[in-house]
Amino acid sequence: MVVTHSAARGTGSLPAPPPKKHHSARVRREAWVFLALALPNLLLIAFFTYRPLLVNMYYSTLDWTLGSTDATVVGLGNYLEFFTSGDAGSVLGTTAVFTLATVGGSMILGLAVAVALNQKIPGRTVARSAVFAPYVLSGVGVGMVWLFIFDPVYGVLSWVLRGVGLASPQWINDPNLSLLMVIIVYVWKNLGYCAIVYLAGLQSMPQDVLEAAALDGAGPIRRFFLVVFPLLSPTTFFLLITSLLSSLQAFDIIKIMTPTGNGTGTLIFEAYLQAFGAYNRAGYSAAISVVLFVLLLVMTGLQLRFVERKVHYA
Numbered sequence: 001m002v003v004t005h006s007a008a009r010g011t012g013s014l015p016a017p018p019p020k021k022h023h024s025a026r027v028r029r030e031a032w033v034f035l036a037l038a039l040p041n042l043l044l045i046a047f048f049t050y051r052p053l054l055v056n057m058y059y060s061t062l063d064w065t066l067g068s069t070d071a072t073v074v075g076l077g078n079y080l081e082f083f084t085s086g087d088a089g090s091v092l093g094t095t096a097v098f099t100l101a102t103v104g105g106s107m108i109l110g111l112a113v114a115v116a117l118n119q120k121i122p123g124r125t126v127a128r129s130a131v132f133a134p135y136v137l138s139g140v141g142v143g144m145v146w147l148f149i150f151d152p153v154y155g156v157l158s159w160v161l162r163g164v165g166l167a168s169p170q171w172i173n174d175p176n177l178s179l180l181m182v183i184i185v186y187v188w189k190n191l192g193y194c195a196i197v198y199l200a201g202l203q204s205m206p207q208d209v210l211e212a213a214a215l216d217g218a219g220p221i222r223r224f225f226l227v228v229f230p231l232l233s234p235t236t237f238f239l240l241i242t243s244l245l246s247s248l249q250a251f252d253i254i255k256i257m258t259p260t261g262n263g264t265g266t267l268i269f270e271a272y273l274q275a276f277g278a279y280n281r282a283g284y285s286a287a288i289s290v291v292l293f294v295l296l297l298v299m300t301g302l303q304l305r306f307v308e309r310k311v312h313y314a
Contacts, residue, residue, distance in 0.1 A: 002294075044127040053293070059286035060151055066280040078287035087270070091288075095248065095266040098183060102247045105187040107239055110194025111232075115224075117195065118202045128199070132192035139189070143256030146185045147172075175263025182254055182264050190246065191255070194239055201235035202228070248296055 060078055064071035082088050117128050134142065149156045150171040158168030171181045205228065213227045251268050258264040261273055267288060275285035 044261055054075065056286045057290055059283055060290045062283040062286075064281075064283040066275055066282040074283070078284045080289065081284065082287055087265075089149050091265050091270045094179065098179065098186075098250070098264070098266055099244065099247045102186045102190070102250070103240070103243045105183070106190045106194045106243055107236070109187065109191050110239075113191065114198035114202055115193040117199055128196070131148070132196050134189045137189070137190040137295065139252030140256055142185065142189050143253040146181075146188075147257050150181050152185055172258070172262070178258050178263040182257055185257065186247070186250060190243065194243065197239055198232065198235060201232045205231055233300045237307060239301075240307065241300060244299060244303075245296060248292065248299075267295070 018029075061073060061075055062071040063074045063077065113131055117124055117131065121127075121260050148154070152158050152168040152170050152172065155168070161168050169177055171177045209227060209231070210223060211221070213223045218226065249268055250266070251272065253259075254264050254266065255272070261269055271285045271288040271292065273279070274281045274288060
């Protein structure tokens, strides 16, 4: 009997096939395509964002007058001066009040407006456009218009108050009223942004959940606080981060309505006054800017670490 070669091998294991080279070649090709598309943007971000950030950190260690060719290295001296001076408490307190008031006011009023605009009422498309319009307007133009409204002598508000026999408050001269004035204008400008984002969240709400809550006997108020608002937690979390970052960096309206920072000296505006005001202290201004950057970084990290735990993603 003749035994063939294939039968002599029996049922032993066969060697593994060689790896396919075309798969690895495709991966390398996709990696090169990704680098070709992403590298220019990454270089631009590195040059125009991270490089100025690092340069500003270096400037914060200098005692440098803007426009001067000489600078003295002081290390952490500018930071120590800021935190040990009497201005630190005032600036940080004003920043905290402005941020909490503008973020809270914009989000609360924005949610209320979004609920109203989500109803089937005539002209709601026009109303939505009117609510969102201030957000896309220039902050300089908005500040100039509202400055005319709040002017205690020639303003529209003073004219209305005089018509009913009341004196106009000194919005511009009183530091407390100046801060309140800027907060009102900033909330008015950013109200539409929060309203539109909340409206998008309301329109994407699962209707079967709302119908089930209604069948269980929950009224409109209970449905809102027990069903609607928890389902809006991803939207609220997004608005909390974006509004907080925007408020901490608010500058244009404050600059136009209170050029000297009378009661409105937030961190970013104080940095501007120190560098381009009467002091020309560029190094000290850079230190305040770094403090603002660290504050933004810490607050964003805390929100991502703790606040996001309470977000319910459907």
